[in-house]
Amino acid sequence: xxxxxxxxxxxxxxxxxxxxxxxxxxxxxxxxxxxxxxxxxxxxxxxxxxxxxxxxxxxxxxxxxxxxxxxxxxxxxxxxxxxxxxxxxxxxxxxxxxxxxxxxxxxxxxxxxxxxxxxxxxxxxxxxxxxxxxxxxxxxxxxxxxxxxxxxxxxxxxxxxxxxxxxxxxxxxxxxxxxxxxxxxxxxxxxxxxxxxxxxxxxxxxxxxxxxxxxxxxxxxxxxxxxxxxxxxxxxxxxxxxxxxxxxxxxxxxxxxxxxxxxxxxxxxxxxxxxxxxxxxxxxxxxxxxxxxxxxxxxxxxxxxxxxxxxxxxxxxxxxxxxxxxxxxxxxxxxxxxxxxxxxxxxxxxxxxxxxxxxxxxx
Numbered sequence: 565x566x567x568x569x570x571x572x573x574x575x576x577x578x579x580x581x582x583x584x585x586x587x588x589x590x591x592x593x594x595x596x597x598x599x600x601x602x603x604x605x606x607x608x609x610x611x612x613x614x615x616x617x618x619x620x621x622x623x624x625x626x627x628x629x630x631x632x633x634x635x636x637x638x639x640x641x642x643x644x645x646x647x648x649x650x651x652x653x654x655x656x657x658x659x660x661x662x663x664x665x666x667x668x669x670x671x672x673x674x675x676x677x678x679x680x681x682x683x684x685x686x687x688x689x690x691x692x693x694x695x696x697x698x699x700x701x702x703x704x705x706x707x708x709x710x711x712x713x714x715x716x717x718x719x720x721x722x723x724x725x726x727x728x729x730x731x732x733x734x735x736x737x738x739x740x741x742x743x744x745x746x747x748x749x750x751x752x753x754x755x756x757x758x759x760x761x762x763x764x765x766x767x768x769x770x771x772x773x774x775x776x777x778x779x780x781x782x783x784x785x786x787x788x789x790x791x792x793x794x795x796x797x798x799x800x801x802x803x804x805x806x807x808x809x810x811x812x813x814x815x816x817x818x819x820x821x822x823x824x825x826x827x828x829x830x831x832x833x834x835x836x837x838x839x840x841x842x843x844x845x846x847x848x849x850x851x852x853x854x855x856x857x858x859x860x861x862x863x864x865x866x867x868x869x870x871x872x873x874x875x876x877x878x879x880x881x882x883x884x885x886x887x888x889x890x891x892x893x894x895x896x897x898x899x900x901x902x903x904x905x906x907x908x909x910x911x912x913x914x915x916x917x918x919x920x921x922x923x924x925x926x927x
Contacts, residue, residue, distance in 0.1 A: 583713060614855065659909050740806075749796060781806040
């Protein structure tokens with residue numbers, strides 16, 4: 565791993581694009597290191613490389629395989645990746661603003677405009693002595709069941725995250741995806757009990773995916789919902805598998821799935837319009853997607869794509885114009901008619917702690 569991280573520091577020093585990533589429950593760390601600073605884009609999803617796409621807009625950035633060197637290494641376990649007690653200080657102004665936003669969403673649902681909407685907020689914290697490699701090492705050790713990444717392009721910026729949600733996995737024409745919704749903080753070994761609001765939210769997501777994929781796919785199978793763990797949080801998950809029809813494409817499948825109801829809402833277009841009008845900031849790549857595009861499998865004729873939703877993430881901003889390095893943290897909550905603004909604020913605080921623990925921020 566030492567040589568791998570030396571390569572990372574060299575790439576960073578040359579201000580060249582790269583991405584580091586570790587898949588869920590994997591012991592392998594991979595990296596694409598681009599040999600120039602050009603901005604490439606995934607236009608028809610027939611390209612090969614690593615794609616990084618925003619929540620809104622069509623410019624899906626690609627670190628192309630043919631313009632990069634790919635490195636892989638095995639992860640060595642570190643000493644202690646457990647978390648100490650983490651106490652969040654209350655930002656009353658941010659709390660009041662977010663609760664008003666949530667209430668506006670609840671009102672829109674009650675008035676029949678929406679069935680569900682996912683509302684988010686951004687928090688900016690100052691960092692001293694930021695070291696990319698040590699922070700990323702802590703990220704992959706602390707969240708072994710998540711897709712962990714660090715992505716950089718000099719013309720876009722630096723993003724890091726640990727997401728529990730896969731958007732799509734495909735091998736040639738076969739694909740699998742998931743419906744993920746509901747969040748609660750894990751309390752020791754206590755059994756996770758889901759309320760009606762959370763189960764309904766999960767069903768909204770599942771129904772949307774199945775209904776919107778039916779014209780593009782066949783042989784669709786759906787699992788029963790079950791609980792998964794992501795760090796100190798629990799979510800409800802349903803697995804969905806199928807086959808892409810001959811006259812359909814990977815790009816069409818991704819277009820249907822993104823943004824999912826788990827990060828946007830239902831109906832999709834109305835929820836997205838509500839978000840863009842009311843959140844008051846640009847999500848950029850938060851709730852976008854990222855991952856391997858058309859990677860060759862063991863069989864050279866096999867093309868494998870593995871994409872994840874960009875949740876539990878942060879953007880790192882640094883430069884002469886800033887007094888100190890900043891972390892821009894992003895977190896969101898699924899809002900239904902049964903939502904309670906104060907509880908949604910608390911959920912957003914739990915989610916922000918995911919990245920704050922990695923940054924060792926003292927509250």
